[in-house]
Amino acid sequence: MKQSQLFTKTRREAPKDEISKNAILLTRAGFIHKEMAGVYSYLPLGLRVLKKIENIIREEMNELGAQEIELTALQDKNLWEKTNRWDDKIVDIWFKIADGNLGLGFTHEEPLTRIMAEYISSYRDLPAYVYQFQNKFRNELRAKSGIMRGKEFLMKDLYSFSRTEEEHANFYNKVKVAYEKIFNRAGIGNRTYFATASGGSFGNISHEFQTICDAGEDSIYITNKEKREAKNKELGIENLEEKKSVEVGNIFPLGIRFSEAIGLYFKDENGENKPVVMGSYGIGLGRLMGTVVEVLSDKKGIVWPREISPFSIHLLSLSESAKAFSDEVHKTLEANKIEVLYDDRDLRAGEKFADADLIGIPAQVIIGEKSLASKTLEVKNRASGETREMTLENLINELI
């Protein structure tokens, strides 16, 4: 894509109402726009990152054998009364509309359990795994930390329906592995820990994926650095290393709480009626994106990991004389299905470098007098600042 056609542009100044690094950088670079406190729109560059994250998660969910659906945001009061989660005294983050008779979903155990009750009646129908990507609405009294904790945010939620606790535990562990892959691919695997936590209002034990980050709201105690295991702070502190962290994912065993309340039963081999054993597994996409910005950016701007970068290559054409060659490189890269942001604007070199560093695409291809003379490309690594000279052919081979 030609950068001259991109409707967003970068800003030198940070917006005065943002303190968090993720919001400052993403706003300055033109990835997001704040609509109101805790509510952000995603602009072309930001949406590209969000979609890359979504696709990584989708691949890993499909790999688990889960099937994608899309539930509604509007929620039925009667259904939620069955699980005692409609009352504002029980759940204080509901956005309710239509005189309080409808709500905007903050999670989706209830509606999905009801759907499954329509289709699951035998042990032969189980296990079943279903997931979706959807905006959740949570009326947080205090939104904060940029896109890390909003009132409306895109979340992947996966739900598992199993015959027995053993079957559930088996899948639960597979999800853990899938999540590790997701966070590795998103570039924060080496600082993300599997933390044991109390299960919140669901009771018992649950697990959180916590990424070490100074901007985090949580604290974890690292119990095994090599295995990246940790404990949430409320569970026994024994001279362990405490770190601030961000909860980038969670997995909850739900037991039979929802299936009993809503009536999701199956007949086992002996013809006996049993409640389905459930689990739920969430990842906030915006929070994950914000966390990546928080932990990987530097003074100059954002540094995207390869797999979630809005583009693979940022092509900088530094002068009028470099235009013809740059156009040709742009065409060739795109013909090879490589995503390129081509800075074809009529600006000085310094401004293009500053913008490229702010936007954070991992590889910059710089075409100026040098490369015109040598007929090779100058390829700069955004993270390390190192440059290499290589032919277009070699670059393409490296990227494919």
Place this chain on the structure above:
RNA sequence: CGGGGCGUAGUAUAGCGGCAGUAUAUGUGCUUUGGGAGCACAAGGUUCGAGUUCGAUUCUCGGCGCCCCGACCA
């Protein structure tokens, strides 16, 4: 929800009870072109309401909005 702070141009800021200034961004022209260039001209602003006052962007009260700390976070 408790506490604190802040609302001035697209953005970031200064200032003042009496014609609102700067930077940047924007438009035009000229110069410039490997790390956010320079000059000139132009266009663009006081969150809303009430009160005090001859006069309010400034002072008082209220609304709305935003930020921070805490509480909360399925």
